[in-house]
Amino acid sequence: MLNEKSKQLHEEAKKFTPGGVHTSIRNIDPRLIFTKSEGAYIYDADGNKYIDFQAAFGPYILGHNYKEVNDRVIESLARTDLYGVGTTDLEIKCAEKITKYVPSAEQVLFCNSGSEATYHAIRLSRAITNRKKLIKFQGCYHGWHDYVARNMLSEPHMIGKRDPGSAGMMDEAIDNTLICTFNDLDNVERTLVENKNEVAALIVEPIPHNIGCIMPEVGFLQGLRDLCSKHGTILIFDEVITGFRHDLGGYQNVSGVTPDLTTMGKAMANGFPMAALAGKKEYMERFNTNSGGDVWFAGTYNGHAIGTSATIATMEIMETEPVHQHIFALGDRMRNGIREIHDRLSLKAYVAGFGSVWTTYFMDFEPKNYTDLMQNDAKMYVTYRKKLLERGIFKMPMNIKRNHISYSHTKEDIDNTLQAIEDVLKELVQ
Ligand code: PLP
Numbered sequence: 001m002l003n004e005k006s007k008q009l010h011e012e013a014k015k016f017t018p019g020g021v022h023t024s025i026r027n028i029d030p031r032l033i034f035t036k037s038e039g040a041y042i043y044d045a046d047g048n049k050y051i052d053f054q055a056a057f058g059p060y061i062l063g064h065n066y067k068e069v070n071d072r073v074i075e076s077l078a079r080t081d082l083y084g085v086g087t088t089d090l091e092i093k094c095a096e097k098i099t100k101y102v103p104s105a106e107q108v109l110f111c112n113s114g115s116e117a118t119y120h121a122i123r124l125s126r127a128i129t130n131r132k133k134l135i136k137f138q139g140c141y142h143g144w145h146d147y148v149a150r151n152m153l154s155e156p157h158m159i160g161k162r163d164p165g166s167a168g169m170m171d172e173a174i175d176n177t178l179i180c181t182f183n184d185l186d187n188v189e190r191t192l193v194e195n196k197n198e199v200a201a202l203i204v205e206p207i208p209h210n211i212g213c214i215m216p217e218v219g220f221l222q223g224l225r226d227l228c229s230k231h232g233t234i235l236i237f238d239e240v241i242t243g244f245r246h247d248l249g250g251y252q253n254v255s256g257v258t259p260d261l262t263t264m265g266k267a268m269a270n271g272f273p274m275a276a277l278a279g280k281k282e283y284m285e286r287f288n289t290n291s292g293g294d295v296w297f298a299g300t301y302n303g304h305a306i307g308t309s310a311t312i313a314t315m316e317i318m319e320t321e322p323v324h325q326h327i328f329a330l331g332d333r334m335r336n337g338i339r340e341i342h343d344r345l346s347l348k349a350y351v352a353g354f355g356s357v358w359t360t361y362f363m364d365f366e367p368k369n370y371t372d373l374m375q376n377d378a379k380m381y382v383t384y385r386k387k388l389l390e391r392g393i394f395k396m397p398m399n400i401k402r403n404h405i406s407y408s409h410t411k412e413d414i415d416n417t418l419q420a421i422e423d424v425l426k427e428l429v430q
Contacts, residue, residue, distance in 0.1 A: 040406060362380040
């Protein structure tokens with residue numbers, strides 16, 4: 001794989017930006033500079049073409065540079081944009097559409113990133129309950145801010161402990177974020193009892209995709225619902241990845257468990273910057289500071305025509321075309337194909353996934369939580385992804401990361417990927 005131009009450009013990038021990248025974890029080897037994207041494919045500065053399963057960490061549910069969505073954005077921009085006061089016709093239509101599908105969404109507010117949405121959800125929960133503490137799960141990611149940016153990819157000795165996550169974080173934020181174990185209701189109940197009347201909210205990725213694809217065990221999400229109701233704690237489903245990708249109504253619609261608040265982002269606008277916070281009207285009205293509300297919510301770019309028109313277009317395509325049917329079928333094809341390869345090679349590995357998302361863990365049982373993932377052979381995982389990259393299959397070579405299939409991927413893309421997977425694994429198990 002030639003990457004001379006990428007190398008040169010990366011040296012340029014480093015002059016102007018720390019490490020040459022605009023998100024800390026993007027600084028991985030090889031450092032590629034991308035110049036073009038189209039449907040299921042991305043291209044780097046040296047002209048290498050990749051089948052993309054990274055999907056920019058998930059937004060591309062229809063595919064890159066998806067013409068129908070781009071056209072709708074361009075059309076909208078020809079007549080409207082952003083005003084800073086009042087509301088737009090696009091904001092109304094977009095909010096109405098989300099409330100139609102997402103069970104917990106009686107009302108919606110728009111922002112520009114998942115981190116903003118989770119920040120606002122937590123602030124609102126604290127206001128509603130007049131409590132400070134927050135429960136999150138080891139391994140789950142909810143954005144970059146101080147309340148949640150900790151205990152994600154912790155070292156084994158820091159699992160569940162006070163793992164600050166970043167220099168510069170406020171001690172009070174760290175001390176008030178309690179870490180629980182996914183799929184362990186006893187652990188959650190104990191934490192709620194030990195912190196009686198102190199836990200404002202529990203935030204959870206209903207499927208923790210930030211560590212691949214750990215499925216909630218039967219009854220786990222309902223158990224969280226029951227415990228939160230019992231303890232007066234606000235249940236927040238962070239559906240920034242699962243929302244729209246697994247169902248127009250999010251994973252809450254699939255699981256039948258309705259949280260109090262929901263955060264959304266990524267796939268909702270097929271790659272355009274857009275996110276939302278939704279929830280019960282009685283709670284959301286606390287943001288209505290004109291009529292007695294007392295919780296501050298703001299953002300210069302909230303509700304911009306780019307994000308709202310992209311969301312409306314993406315949702316309309318999901319309503320009228322077999323998007324989920326297609327990506328779920330290709331997801332099954334991929335998972336089954338990989339399992340057959342593992343069998344042929346007598347390889348002990350676990351293929352996890354749901355719908356359009358999949359990951360291969362190099363361990364011989366289904367992981368239920370982050371601690372189980374310590375059994376994953378991280379070196380093998382990263383080497384495997386690196387070797388696939390060299391064969392034109394784009395998955396960032398990082399440990400325990402998921403892959404995404406889009407509406408633009410074809411059976412041929414999946415079969416070509418399976419062939420590459422088989423070739424790489426044969427090499428690795430020799
Ligand atoms: N919540 C989840 C589940 C995420 O995966 C992410 C980002 O990966 C976020 C929140 C933060 O979203 P953003 O990067 O748009 O701020």
